[in-house]
Amino acid sequence: MPSVADPGNATTPDPTPPADHPDPGPSAFQRWLDDRIPAPSAVLPGTGSAATEPENPADPAGMWNKIQSSPTGDPFFDDSPADIAKYAPGDVIESRDVSWPGVPMVFLTVLTPVQKAIQVKFRTTDSAGAPSFGTATLLLPFTPWKGPGSRPVLLNAPPINALNRRCTPGYVFSHGYDLTSGNGNDFVPSPTMWAASQNYAVVIPDHEGPLMAYAEPTVAGHIMLDTVRAIRHLMPDQFGESRFAMTGYSGGAIASYAGAMLAPEYAPELAPNLVGAAMGGLPSDYESFAKTFDGTYASGLMLTVTLALAREHPEILTRMNHLAQWAATSPLKDVCSSTMADVGIFVPYAALANMSDPLHTEFADTLFRKLSLKGKKAGMPIYVYNGLHDPWMPVANAEKFYAEQCALGVPATKSIVGGEHILGYFDGFLGSTQWLGERLSGAPVRNACEVAPRPDAAPRHSDSNSAPSGVPRTGNPSASPGR
Known part of the structure; x- marks a missing residue:
């Protein structure tokens, strides 16, 4: 099995403030799915739509081990x-x-x-x-x-x-x-x-x-x-x-x-x-991509990415319903890119989650923040x-x-x-x-930025490399040289 850090290490609380969307419970359709599709034997009790009681959150460790890439033998x-x-x-x-x-x-x-x-x-x-x-x-x-x-x-x-x-x-x-x-x-x-x-x-x-x-x-x-x-x-x-x-x-x-x-x-x-x-x-x-392509021809790729991300962010696992758990522990966990885009096309996130609107929740907002390098x-x-x-x-x-x-x-x-x-x-x-x-x-960097001055910025003194007022700068010969 993979020799990696304990998945519990990946559940450090996010330091950012709570989002505006409270996490809803499962929809009637999601409960219906979980009633008819039993949990895989590898999954601990309390997952699927049952993983909604805050006083007894599901432990994802058993599931986490089962979704890992199969060993290569090397x-x-x-x-x-x-x-x-x-x-x-x-x-x-x-x-x-x-x-x-x-x-x-x-x-x-x-x-x-x-x-x-x-x-x-x-x-x-x-x-x-x-x-x-x-x-x-x-x-x-x-x-x-x-x-x-x-x-x-x-x-x-x-x-x-x-x-x-x-x-x-x-x-x-x-x-x-x-x-x-x-x-x-x-x-x-x-x-x-x-x-x-x-x-x-x-x-x-x-x-x-x-x-x-x-x-x-x-x-x-x-x-x-x-x-x-x-x-x-x-x-x-x-x-x-x-x-x-x-x-x-x-x-x-x-x-x-x-x-x-x-x-x-x-x-x-x-x-x-x-x-x-x-x-x-x-x-x-990632947030824009997920919300734009949810349930479309690109959903197979997005669902595959979600499974991959659950390996580093196992808190995702407690938001999966039984159908998703079966898929995550199946041979799909070992696909290469030539097949992943064909798996799950036109399947929305809601069909595989235990939250009625999984992309518009506090949990989703927190995860998108964790994955963002913006700023x-x-x-x-x-x-x-x-x-x-x-x-x-x-x-x-x-x-x-x-x-x-x-x-x-x-x-x-x-x-x-x-x-x-x-x-x-x-x-x-x-x-x-x-x-x-x-x-x-080691050639000097050609800085091609075209940035309008900030409203609160002091006026710049003109120099030989400055463009006339209102004309964007398309090059900067005085930019610092490349290393």
């Missing part, structure tokens, strides 16, 4: 050391050479020749602040680095979007591809292809963490940052002074976004090494791109995030490209990789 991915608390975040627990079958698998999945594949297992921190572990795969190119300084490193966060550890890039690189695993869901062209062509090193983190908590931003951000720490510790002579940039699209954008947002508070010592984060098709507003300031320059006609990740959300970061003083660049969600990736690839190349080469 202790590197399955087991946490008993003494993990003695390690500091980013400390290397274990490393291994997986050039076979890793090098052929990299070529088969993203058409990229590399010389060596090394996997590293390191200490990280889960969403509740408890010790956990992460894994990542370092890919080294054939040609020695002859540029200035240390070899730059790109963290590529592919959209893993899965519930089983066999679906991660790390497992596939070390064990090969089979019908029960995925390929890490990287695209072609891939940032890995681009980085290798520039003679950069590439690191591919398994950013969903050991619980496969798909879309949990704190877990993903911590793993991205601890990956940087681990690579610097693993090969200090080669990467101790390297520039690191990160990138991701869609599900992978959650990781690059969270890494950028959490860097100042979680890994401030990395500031000189973290030169930029690119993110495209970013799901930055944080990125600890590095950012590049935001989005498809103009993306129905999943509306362009308005990308514009809003970009404007918020500009207002906080972050050197930011945005690119609104043609296409919907998939075409948006391809249309934005060249722009994002060009920007990443500038950051990794």
